[in-house]
Amino acid sequence: MxxxxxxxxxxxxxxxxxxxxxxxxxxxxxxxxxxxxxxxxxxxxxxxxxxxxxxxxxxxGPVRRGSGLAPITLAHNVASPEAVDGVLETARRAGADPVTDGVTRAWGGYTGYFGDPDGYRWEVAWAPGELTERLVP
Incomplete structure (x- = not known):
């Protein structure tokens, strides 16, 4: 495979x-x-x-229900911390709920999250160095 x-x-x-x-x-x-x-x-x-x-x-097959979040996130990487904030604002205007502001993470990146209408969480991230080169067009 x-x-x-x-x-x-x-x-x-x-x-x-x-x-x-x-x-x-x-x-x-x-x-x-x-x-x-x-x-x-x-x-x-x-x-x-x-x-x-x-x-x-x-x-x-059947979808499970219960409290908490689905144990998965989807990620959208961008070229800068400012771009993270811009995407989070776009998600806010689109009706995303919740939206968490971008913060600097212990691993050196800058990320925030938003939820889509079904509660799936999207991480919007800037990663330093090679990861940005590999993930951002």
Whole structure:
């Protein structure tokens, strides 16, 4: 098996709400839209799939519910700490909740977080040195 990821799929309660957040709010462009799903290119050969939760469950299996957060974050790396603050402000204007301000982390980077309409957490990060060179176009 090749070492790569082709899709990151998020089961969402309402595809239209998720689409409004990502497309209208964050300004992303969908690549494929079909009933119950919006697929957004997020990298070279990588798609973010926003999939209707009931259709997700019918194909993959039941979604667990409970308190706390899903034990996953998605990350969007940028070229500077100022860019972190700018993306967090864009997320705020798009209706993200919660949004945590950017802070300098013990490992030397600068990051903040926002939640999408289904509670998935996105980290917006600037990483010093080689990581930025590898992750930011």
């Amino acid at each position: 090749d070492q790569r990821i082709s899709f990151v799929t998020l089961a969402v309660r309402d595809v239209a709400v998720a689409r409004r957040f990502y497309v209208d709010g964050l300004g992303w462009r969908p690549g494929v839209e079909a009933p119950g799903v919006v697929m957004i290119p997020v990298g070279e050969r990588v798609m973010l799939s926003l999939w209707d939760e009931s259709e997700f469950e019918a194909e993959v």
